[in-house]
Amino acid sequence: MDTVSIIHSDRPVTMAEWLEGRAPHHLSTNAGTPLVAFQAWRSFKEAFAPELVAQAFEETSNALGRRVRRSIDPFGGSGTTALASQFLGAAPTTVEVNPYLADLIEAKLTSYDCEALLDDYSGLLASIRDCDADVLFPGAPETFVEPGRNGRYLFSLPVARRIAGMRRAIENIKNDKHRRLFRILLAPVAVNASNVVISGKGRRYKAGWESKQSCPEDIIPSFDNAFVQAVYDIQRYKNREFLGYRLLRGDARKLTPRVGEYDVAIFSPPYPNSFDYTDVYNVELWVCGYLTSGNDNRLLRLNTLRSHVQIKRDYATGVIVSPTLDMVQRNLECVRDKLWNASIPNMVAAYFDDMQEVLSRLRTSLVTGGRAYLVVGDSRYEGVQIPVADILSEIAANLGFHKLAIEPFRSMRASPQQGGRAELLETLLTLELD
Numbered sequence: 155m156d157t158v159s160i161i162h163s164d165r166p167v168t169m170a171e172w173l174e175g176r177a178p179h180h181l182s183t184n185a186g187t188p189l190v191a192f193q194a195w196r197s198f199k200e201a202f203a204p205e206l207v208a209q210a211f212e213e214t215s216n217a218l219g220r221r222v223r224r225s226i227d228p229f230g231g232s233g234t235t236a237l238a239s240q241f242l243g244a245a246p247t248t249v250e251v252n253p254y255l256a257d258l259i260e261a262k263l264t265s266y267d268c269e270a271l272l273d274d275y276s277g278l279l280a281s282i283r284d285c286d287a288d289v290l291f292p293g294a295p296e297t298f299v300e301p302g303r304n305g306r307y308l309f310s311l312p313v314a315r316r317i318a319g320m321r322r323a324i325e326n327i328k329n330d331k332h333r334r335l336f337r338i339l340l341a342p343v344a345v346n347a348s349n350v351v352i353s354g355k356g357r358r359y360k361a362g363w364e365s366k367q368s369c370p371e372d373i374i375p376s377f378d379n380a381f382v383q384a385v386y387d388i389q390r391y392k393n394r395e396f397l398g399y400r401l402l403r404g405d406a407r408k409l410t411p412r413v414g415e416y417d418v419a420i421f422s423p424p425y426p427n428s429f430d431y432t433d434v435y436n437v438e439l440w441v442c443g444y445l446t447s448g449n450d451n452r453l454l455r456l457n458t459l460r461s462h463v464q465i466k467r468d469y470a471t472g473v474i475v476s477p478t479l480d481m482v483q484r485n486l487e488c489v490r491d492k493l494w495n496a497s498i499p500n501m502v503a504a505y506f507d508d509m510q511e512v513l514s515r516l517r518t519s520l521v522t523g524g525r526a527y528l529v530v531g532d533s534r535y536e537g538v539q540i541p542v543a544d545i546l547s548e549i550a551a552n553l554g555f556h557k558l559a560i561e562p563f564r565s566m567r568a569s570p571q572q573g574g575r576a577e578l579l580e581t582l583l584t585l586e587l588d
Contacts, residue, residue: 166395169208169241191387192262195380196342198232202529206582207238207420210527214418217586218523226416226519228406228423228512233259235420236399243395247416249402249409251457253444254341254435256403261335263399266388274332275381278323282374285318287311293447294440306359308348308437316370317344317441320377325443339380341438347373348437356433405457407511414519422529423512424461426505426540428498432458460504469500471507476548479506482540489536498535510549517553517587526555526585529563532578543581555585 172191211222222244227235230250236259239246246263250256291298291314299314300307309317320340327333345352349363360366402409406423424431432439432454439445445454455465486499493499516526533540547557563580 165393167391167393172241172391173204191391192237194383196258202234202422204234204238207235210418210420211242214525218417222417224416226419227421228410229421230259231255233262237262240394240396245396245398247400249406251405252432252435254438254442256401257334258338260401261338264331265392265397266331268385268389271332274327274329278327278336281323281326283319284315285322287315290314290318291440298440308350310367312370313347313368316373321443337442339384340377341442343373343376343380344441345437346376352434407508410512410515411519412515416520417524419516419520419526423509424459425531425533426461426502427533428462430455430462430464459508460501463495463497463501469497469504471503474506474510474549475552476545478541478548479545482538485538486535489538492536502540506545506549509546513550513553520587522587524587528583529580530583531580534578543583546583550585554588556588558584558586
């Protein structure tokens with residue numbers, strides 16, 4: 155079927171059509187998915203692939219003897235589980251604490267009136283005016299805008315004025331859905347126009363950035379390109395089999411439903427690698443106004459899993475029954491004085507306490523025979539390996555799950571603090587509720 159007939163078709167668009175045109179790749183990664191609808195809106199190299207959701211649906215449907223009707227993802231991230239669920243005809247529920255990612259997920263899941271969207275876009279372009287230098291990104295770190303600190307900054311002043319002017323024009327859009335879409339489309343445009351590149355562990359300055367800075371004249375054309383791509387995706391895939399969704403904004407430890415009839419949970423929580431994943435989205439959070447003070451940033455971090463030691467927080471835990479975790483804790487205590495941060499043993503225990511809470515909530519909201527698919531990653535500190543999937547399977551067993559499989563996905567390169575070698579496994583843990 156050609157593109158035109160899909161755009162004008164009233165029938166549901168299938169998962170296969172969503173994925174068409176993309177080279178095959180591993181289930182554990184979104185790398186190589188720019189041709190897949192909605193994935194080009196923001197690159198997520200580390201996210202798992204939509205085919206994993208399709209695989210989980212097929213296996214769970216076979217186990218239940220009927221189609222999957224409802225899915226849940228306690229750590230929404232890029233929205234892959236929720237969006238794929240819509241294509242597969244199931245009602246998705248997603249929890250996401252990061253306000254930028256929550257908006258990105260909702261923008262993908264939302265249905266739009268494209269004529270009204272185009273009208274608002276025309277009005278937006280006509281209303282853009284560069285901001286004054288003193289009202290750019292309220293509360294942002296000193297390094298955000300020229301002159302920065304010690305001669306280093308993310309945005310030249312002309313570029314910052316243009317981006318801030320676009321954000322102000324966006325905030326004047328009355329339609330909530332359109333305003334959200336324009337905001338999340340501005341975010342990657344701003345990142346590309348900055349003096350840094352974003353990686354899985356934060357950001358670094360571009361080589362030769364001092365002499366290769368972006369021009370403010372390039373910002374609106376880049377935004378226009380992003381909008382055209384978004385409208386193409388929205389229009390082409392408007393007839394997904396299921397168009398509804400439920401998005402819960404906040405802490406998965408508190409918002410993962412305890413009550414429900416979910417057939418399958420598919421998610422990838424933060425890994426206990428001492429790194430705060432909110433740092434990856436720091437530029438988008440400040441540029442788009444999700445953060446307006448240092449305290450906003452701190453509160454966001456406190457509402458994430460205790461998977462990092464980048465802020466001071468309470469690492470108290472309840473009872474966790476896991477012989478493997480007990481062994482890990484003893485080994486970490488033996489090397490505590492060698493660790494780059496003495497709180498790491500406490501952080502590791504707190505991480506599994508948090509995951510126990512999430513699994514406990516899923517225990518009462520999944521249907522009997524329902525499944526949970528978790529993509530998790532190991533960590534290592536001073537030679538002490540943290541086998542995350544093994545520990546979680548032991549915790550889950552005490553909650554009424556039984557382990558169906560632990561399958562290696564890929565090896566990850568450890569951070570410098572963890573040894574820097576590509577020996578840490580990323581794993582798919584599959585659980586079934588008894």
